[in-house]
Amino acid sequence: MGAASLSANAGSLISSTEYLDYQLPEKIQKICTERDNCPDIEVKYLKSNHSWIDNTVNARIDNLVVNSKPTESEHIKTKSSRADVTAAIDDFAASQLQDTPEEVSWAYNLMVTPEYLGHVNDFELFEIHSYVFTGGAHGMPYSEYLIFDQQTKKPIQLADMLQPNKKSRFNALAYSAYKEWVKTVDEDVASYEKSWPFTLSDNVTLTDQGIDIRYQHYSIGPYAYGMPVLSIPYSQLQGVIKPQFLPARLSNK
Template sequence: MKYYILLAFFALTFISCNQNNPKQAKQEDAKQIVKDALVYELINFYKTTPSCKTDSCEAYVKAVYPVFKVEALNKFITNIITTLPYNGQPTRNLNLAADSFINDYLRFKKEFPDSPAGYAWDQNFRIAYQDKDFINFAYQSYIYTGGAHGLETIQYFNISKKDYQIIQLKDIFDKDEKAQLNTIAEQIFRKQEGLKANDNLDSYFFDDQKFSLNENFIITNKGLEFLYNPYEIKAYAYGRTMLFIPYQDIKEIIKKDSILSKFKP
């Protein structure tokens, strides 16, 4: 009898110690993330005009991106980083894309030899987060082809590790729940922007002056973070607009058995 009492005592002590040791819990979480992480190699690409070897003159193309052992991911990344910024055509080869971009500058320079403007195409495709179910990317791109300023944008991608397809809002919210998500998001947006419930949105670039979420979001363990790039809903001078929606606010509308289910509070 004493043996069982002592066994129960030690079991409860062990559980209590683990529950009251957040540092140990974080270490275990970190170990799990490492265990679930996909192996990759980080590639640094740089190409410029023959007469220029620095970023500050003429034209250049830079890209930092991961290469995995998963071909589907590599194909997805390659398709994005090799799509030409001035015509939207994918080349599927970064060297060819860089040559095309630089040659476009050389044609421009030939036509306007006195122009001081250069060209820049700078890309950073980084891993934001991954666990056993999905991997998230943040793709940052800067384009300059003359004019007053360049344009820097960030695009988020959430990729399922089950089929390596992009996770869209329709995958985690049903149609009716997606409408509720938009309503909740608008309330957060208005509070963030200092707007009242009945204030119009005519100073923003929303279609028909009606608030709407885009598909540029990233899944975190606390909530969904949406991002609007310059010119998307505001003028360039205002920069990017971030909108964070905590799971606590949308726990009732997350699709059952979706990839977000494990994050529900």
């Protein structure tokens, strides 16, 4: 992602994080300490000077912790309480002791943390990263973007950004970006697409160059290809996204 551009009226956000105050249950702590193999738990929350942003970001973090199996573009349906979060982590930690033999050296890992990406125009940009490891060849990273409108004080989805009746055009631009990305990992685009067909993700963010679309592992490629990002430059998005999402140099044209 290109560095987000700065603007005077959106530059007042001050962002930091704080750790969830969590202790392993005494029984689990005793057993895993004896084994010298305790689960690694790291949950961080956003702490900024914009409480309305914190509330949405941190509710999403709670939701990811409670579910531990995030689904791309799955929005918050219910708000998880702190008791729900603690219970979910307790269960996660306990499952390591139930699932793994004493002689196993690896530990379960659960991480969820927010990152402030900056801002474009009046839009504040965040990304939530999570990682869950419960054994096997590898853990499962996950990442999602969040966009907030400083003017309306509401989260922004891809649908909010598009001009009327322009989703098919945006889909076509994303598909072109997908084919360009495929060329970086495979010589035969047509053959690759049969195994890993294009789908449109609404996990998007703004950058100083355009719109980035983030995909999770296995969405459009095997695990080894990571979490691909498709980029669509603003020069292709005129008439496709609403003017307020374009840089001033283009929105005035």
